[in-house]
Amino acid sequence: MDRHLFVVLGATGDLTSRKLLPALYDLMRDTDDCVVLGAATADLGDEGFRKQCVEALVAEAVAAAEAEEWVATHIFYERVERDGDYRELARRVEDLERLLHLPGNRVMYLAVPPDVVPVAIRRLGDAGLASSLGWTRLVVEKPFGRDLESAQTLNHLAHLHFGEQDVYRIDHYLGKETVQNLLVFRFANPIFEASWNRDRVERVEITVAESIGVGSRGRYYDETGVLRDMVQSHLTQILALVAMESPTRFTPQDVRDEKVKVLRSIQPIRPDDVVLGQYQGYREAPGVDPASGTPTYAALRLSIDTWRWQGVPFFLRTGKAVRRHETAVAVTFRGPPVCLFHGKPDDCMSAGNVLYLKLQPEEGFSLVIEVKEPADMFTVRRIPLHFSYTEAFGEIPEAYETLLADVIEGDPTLFVRSDEVEEAWRLYSPLLDGGLAVHAYEAGSWGPEEAMALLGGDLWATGG
Ligand code: BG6
Helix, strand or coil: CCCEEEEEECCCCHHHHHHHHHHHHHHHCCCCCEEEEEEECCCCCHHHHHHHHHHHHHHCCCCHHHHHHHHHHHEEEEECCCCCHHHHHHHHHHHHHHHCCCCCCEEEEECCCHHHHHHHHHHHHHCCCCCCCCCEEEEECCCCCCCHHHHHHHHHHHHHHCCHHHEEECCHHHHCHHHHHHHHHHHCCHHHHCCCCCCCEEEEEEEEECCCCCHHHHHHHHHHHHHHHHHHHHHHHHHHHHHCCCCCCCCHHHHHHHHHHHHHHECCCCHHHEEEEEECCHHHCCCCCCCCCCCCEEEEEEEECCCCCCCCEEEEEEECCECCCEEEEEEEECCCCCCCCCCCHHHHHHCCCEEEEEEECCCEEEEEEEEECCCCCCCEEEEEEEEEHHHHHCCCCCHHHHHHHHHHHCCCCCCCCHHHHHHHHHHHHHHCCCCCCEEEECCCECCCHHHHHHHCCCHHHHCC
8 A cells, every 4th residue: 555645624524533534543553654634624733633533533432542542643634714725735735745754645535515525626726736746536525516517517627637537436335345246246146147137137126225314414415305315326326236237357447337338328217207205304303494395215217228128127215214224226036937836826926036135234135036835735935045244254344444445545446437427417417406296204114105106016115
């Protein structure tokens, strides 16, 4: 790993304390290769910021003495508020590099609210912080833009200062082991890949269900809504990995080329292919407009216009404050062409193998197959074959650890390319103008009634 300076803008925010610092600590505690320079508007010196960092690490179960030792030698702070402060930041970066004999490799991590991202990129560029003696990589959190037009503008701005190969757009779902495993599952197991098409698959459902509401993020969420917060990013990334063709080689370019092709093949989404909802009680959350029409739930039916997927519906759905916390992909295979063992034809219609790829919280998969019950009659039962990730491998690394290591190593495979982010916005932008009805649903339910009709049979409610 190259020695480098890891600059975090927005260093006093939630993302830094809950995700970035713990991940950097886990990755870097035994090395001097990484020095962190936090920057934010608060008037803190190095010591004030270090104190916050220790608290954040202790909250993540790091022993206080170890946290203090690491923080004292690896963490620095610079206040940035106005334009001119970025020049000061640039001076501090150079001073630290000189003092600590760093070779000029830099990560510029924007852990700032979406509306600050363009300003920060411009200021970094103007202050000369977009290039250095070594490499400089810009990391931007999702959502990247608010719609197609703003994403294009933001890409243009980023490219004025940074090469595309140095822009790392984070979608933390791509750092989850089980999401990455979708590629291995599909392209290392020919037994499934041979059936992964319109001849064998009846429908695909991608579910990201959250049992918690918006909590303390009301202000951000109310301006963002479920389509921007979850669908355009996490669900669309999972969809791309499930539906893409095999890349020629496992390189960043080949993998991302295939993902972009799938996104470009999705048919425009019609209003009757979407159901939006808002959980009851959302409007009382802190920071939320009491008359808010922001959706917290979405169910969508997508069609992919390719030889592989023509005619197979892909259902996406996600919601806050629903009954269970679960992220899963359910692939329902077509039933047998002849109904030998079921008494009634209707039973046969519903019979078919289902593969549940469970991304969280119980990572693994189960494949539902039909078996004969031990009895003298031919009674057929559906049972799941299980594989559990934690049983096989123990604890799974945090997504941010994987992604930060990739930024530092310079591997962009798990990051979203500029054309990819634009294609994803192109899909959903027509749905973002607030013209669709938003149906109320009870917190702790499976979402609005209207969604059940769209989904046409609900695997979510029945388990897997
Ligand atoms: C974030 C969204 O990107 O992902 C949140 O902004 C959401 O609204 C979160 O709760 C879910 O992530 P995870 O890793 O907990 O499934």
